[in-house]
Amino acid sequence: MSHFLSCVKKDGKLWYLTTVDIESNRGKELRAYTKAVDDLRGHGAVRWFYGLQGGKDVEYQNFSTPHNIPPEIVHKIFKGCFYNWFGLIPPRILLPNIYTSYVKKAMILIKDYYGNKNPPTFKEYLILMLSLQEESWSLIRDKENRMSLWRI
Secondary structure (H helix, E strand, O other): OOOOOEEEEEOOEEEOOOHHHHOOHHHHHHHHHOOOHHHHHOHHHHHHHHOOOOOEEEEOOOOOOHHHOOHHHHHHHHHOOOOOOOOOOOOOOEOHHHHHHHHHHHHHHHHHHHHOOOOOOHHHHHHHHHHHHHHHHHHOOOHHHEOHHHOO
16 A cells, blocks of 8 residues: 655656646546556556656655745645545644544544445445545645644
């Protein structure tokens, strides 16, 4: 399983996928090619999408400060470019009360899907989860919802 955000660094450029990429025509081909939703945010998906060979695999996982993340990615986070296919919002960006509320809602959906004797269909679960993720990623756009270090 890949973490948010997997990139490939090649020829001085950082290659990664956004929601727009994954929902494009090429992204539809990528979704058919990959075996799991988690694979959509991995290095292999990035390489496949852009036709890359070589380069260095890079993952950004420390979101305690935006200074740990390349500025171009921070800018895209603020614009909401990673909703839907990228899983749960990384911790430490949103204020704790907002993030906790979001995680609780996500855990209810996950528990309902995996722990219920009569779970929703995968399609129903995916629609609910994607809706929650889109709503939650949109909160990042408002800097008042972000931790102080992320209010740049």
